[in-house]
Amino acid sequence: GHGIPRSHPRYWSLVLRERLVEAMREGIVVPQGLIAHGRGECFDYLIGEETQWFAREAARAAAALLLLAEHPVISVNGNAAALAADELVRLSKLLDAPLEVNLFYRTEERVRRIAELLRRKGARRVLGVEDATARIPGLPHPRGMVSPEGILRADVVLVALEDGDRAEALRRMGKRVIAIDLNPLSRTARMADVTIVDNIVRAVPLIAGEIEKLRGRPRSELGEIVQGYDNNRVLAGALLHIRERLEKLAREGVALNPLGE
Numbered sequence: 326g327h328g329i330p331r332s333h334p335r336y337w338s339l340v341l342r343e344r345l346v347e348a349m350r351e352g353i354v355v356p357q358g359l360i361a362h363g364r365g366e367c368f369d370y371l372i373g374e375e376t377q378w379f380a381r382e383a384a385r386a387a388a389a390l391l392l393l394a395e396h397p398v399i400s401v402n403g404n405a406a407a408l409a410a411d412e413l414v415r416l417s418k419l420l421d422a423p424l425e426v427n428l429f430y431r432t433e434e435r436v437r438r439i440a441e442l443l444r445r446k447g448a449r450r451v452l453g454v455e456d457a458t459a460r461i462p463g464l465p466h467p468r469g470m471v472s473p474e475g476i477l478r479a480d481v482v483l484v485a486l487e488d489g490d491r492a493e494a495l496r497r498m499g500k501r502v503i504a505i506d507l508n509p510l511s512r513t514a515r516m517a518d519v520t521i522v523d524n525i526v527r528a529v530p531l532i533a534g535e536i537e538k539l540r541g542r543p544r545s546e547l548g549e550i551v552q553g554y555d556n557n558r559v560l561a562g563a564l565l566h567i568r569e570r571l572e573k574l575a576r577e578g579v580a581l582n583p584l585g586e
């Protein structure tokens with residue numbers, strides 16, 4: 326156990342930190358992943374640590390895109406595995422889509438550990454381990470190594486906490502990119518076709534829920550959801566939400582204000 330008292334006002338935030346630190350000790354998360362999470366936490370604080378309308382709207386479009394996809398692939402890195410392995414495995418089963426371990430700081434040892442974790446959680450198909458023999462054009466080796474059965478031939482790729490350069494390279498390959506990223510200003514967030522500005526621990530179940538709602542709907546209706554979706558509007562919504570929330574707090578008094586209530 327992590328020994329964090331449930332009564333602590335920042336209990337969940339501390340639990341996620343412990344999970345990441347533990348996963349770093351196990352060789353699943355890189356030290357840089359802790360820094361990346363800190364940046365994410367800051368944006369989570371600003372949006373109110375709750376799923377907002379812009380994330381719901383993006384998750385619905387993401388679900389429609391994933392259901393329409395011929396070869397959807399869920400990309401998994403160290404942070405994603407540490408924070409949301411169960412949820413990612415569940416999503417991959419719902420979609421019958423493979424998980425692919427795809428790392429920014431790639432080592433074969435860490436790839437194997439992450440794949441093992443996913444399999445332990447019940448994953449059926451984990452790509453990117455022995456089969457990462459293809460390359461994403463324009464990305465340096467080993468950053469661009471992907472599976473020919475997975476990301477290389479995917480038409481829709483779900484990425485979480487992704488580096489902007491790699492998101493851009495996927496777009497250049499003609500893929501539709503769905504990003505989970507708490508920072509609406511990140512290059513990944515701005516580059517993706519659909520950006521879910523929410524914490525990965527909330528975003529993955531959110532997408533799964535939307536898939537359950539939309540599954541069985543005619544393709545034409547799913548197509549309309551995708552057509553009607555505007556990522557620029559959603560990102561603007563996230564920025565305006567932060568601004569309005571801060572303005573309200575500033576007006577009503579920040580000191581000892583129960584944030585978000």
Ligand code: PTJ
Pocket residue numbers: 354355357358359360361362363364365366368402403404408427428429430431485486487488489505506507508511523524525526
């Ligand atoms: O495991 P690897 O080798 O693939 O490396 C993973 C990291 C995360 C270290 C690597 O992809 C990286 O450096 O990512 P960046 O460029 O720091 O981008 C991470 C983005 O995710 C930032 O925009 C953060 O705001 C965002 N983020 C961090 N924590 C969360 C998050 N988004 C959603 N949920 C989080 N918990």
